[in-house]
Amino acid sequence: MNLKLTLLTVLIIGAASSVQAQHEMHMQSKKDTVSAKTDTAANHAHNNMDAGTPMSHSYSLNLPMSRNGSGTSWLPDAAPMYGIKLHSKKWMYMLHGNVALRYTNQDIANKGSRGGDKFDAPNWFMAMGQRKVGEKGLFHFGAMISFDRLTEGGAGYPLLFQTGESWKGNPLVDKQHPHDLFSELSVAYTHSFSKKADLTFYFGYPGEPALGSVAFMHRPSALANPDAPISHHWNDGTHITFGVATLGFRYDKFKIEASSFTGREPDENRFDFDKPRFDSYSARLSFNPNKNWALQVSQGWIKSPELLHNNENVNRTIASAIYALPIGDEQNLNATALWGLNKSKGHSGENAALIEAAYRRKKLSLYSRYEWVQKSAEELNLNENTFGKDLFGVNVLSLGVNYDVFKFSKFRSAIGGQFSIYNTKSALDNLYGKNPIGGQIFIRIYPKLMKMN
16 A cells, blocks of 8 residues: 555656646746737737637636536635646646545544544546637536545445445445546537527536536535545435536526436446446536525436446435635635435435535635435345344534645645544444544645636
């Protein structure tokens, strides 16, 4: 594992150096060009370049890029953006990413038998580019990768009460599965009818359908937290699907979308491309009433998402509200409230609720997350004859802190720590212990906060 973490660190530093070198070469070329002109001509050329370089939302010429979420979802316009922006004559590029090199222990007091500990490094990296097509068109591409399979192994990292997907034919329980190497490869075209109306065509292989709120790794309220929510498969379960086509229409503050996509979750081979099926459907209505709020409600009809439950389809309903409040220079407050329901034929509906918030001031970031999730004995890989068919309500509260200690070019490095306390029915105390406590320490590497106009 130490070798894997060293390899990942080298990759991060190498990528950062490469990006900065390219940026400096571009800036030097731009300075040489400007110095050969008069001040008036230089200003005119600069204004023309800005006019021809789309600095807009990924899927609209008429929205700010701060509204970009995951897939085609919306964040509030006031949301902070962490990334690196690059320009050419006609293109605008964005680079994003996050990695946490850490030690995590999910049962510090050794109260039960289901906790685990590990040195690992959850991570993701994203690149996107866009350019105008004529006067009213916008072309966009996106790519997202994760080296989770190398840094987490096939079984992922320990996370109490987490469920979903499998490894070597066995369900993953009390573990967060690794994400695929290729988490998104997508293209999109948007046509603007007016400042208030856009029509978008999105295709991803893999990609994210119009289902649910912004995936956890792209929410400002969750960026500093290395763990996936234990409600991951209520809101984010389809954020990587091999084959998705979405049609979306925006009018003013509203957007309605429909997707056809592959319902089956990624298989155990995290380096390949799974078979596209387009056997599932979703619809989403998004509404941003002002710059501080992003609201959505969505419904999905998902065919056979779990490999180990081949004949079990899921109806998924999700509603969410995201709030963003800039307070001052590098000071902001971000929060998310989310509810999801998974319903399968012959099973009781399973609910999940999440509330999380993050406060950032300069180098310091404080964050919290509360979840209540209903898990069945089957989902926790328990014998129903012993534990029954009633649902177990699981509560978890996490509190954490980040503090920036190092700057490297366009990147920041923070040290952080977090603890989580769990609570569920006493029937599970023999397995998990009563109110088990998890903790972790980490070094987080991420791009700097972008200055928005």
